[in-house]
Amino acid sequence: MKISTTAQAGALESNDVLVTVMPNDQGGVQIQLETKRVIFKQFGKQIEEVVRGKVSEMDVDDVIIKVQDKGALNYTIRARVQTALERALASGTRD
Template identity: 45%
Template structure:
């Protein structure tokens, strides 16, 4: 899936995650989290799994986690991808 423009999903509320995605070269993930030491690798793995599932090969992501569950992270990444890949209305 081609990322056509920048999009955002989620919030900075407790137990949520903010995902920003935009076109890029290759896949880069910048992670900010209060639990990076314990769960940073798992959060990044989850993000990359969702990207792979949508066949996203070129994107730059910024993920700001506030203690979100895995299912929330997956949903926010999926929403950001779909918004960024959608055709603009004319």
Template identity: 80%
Template sequence: MKICKTAQAGAFESNDVLITVAPNEQGGVQVQLETKRVILKQFGKQIEQVVRDQVAKMGAEDVIIKVQDKGALNYTIRARVQTALERALV
């Protein structure tokens, strides 16, 4: 799956996550996670793994994924990543 343009999904509200995807000119999958320090320390690796798993499941390559988390659960993160990736294809 080749990402053609920048796209977003989600909202920057409580219990949600804003996902922004963009083509990565250097290649590979890059995850940029922004959240509260406490959440980053406790759940940062898990959030990043959920994002990377969804990207791999969809077969996306050469993408930068910016994750602005406000306490979203894993299923919400997966859905937002999927939607943003699908929007970036069109």
């Protein structure tokens, strides 16, 4: 599936994550991770794997996912990615 609109889920509060999804005209899944440097070094690859896993599970293609992490746990990241993708997919079907 492909999304045709931008959508968000989450918040920029402590222990949360703001996930923004948008169509990727160049194709493929691109992840833009913003977090503290120490978190990125220790957990960056794991966060990206969690995001890619949820995108793959939902069978979404050609998407840019911006992840602004504030210390969220994996289950929160998965939930935010899923919600943002569901919002983008629902918005695209109303046109």
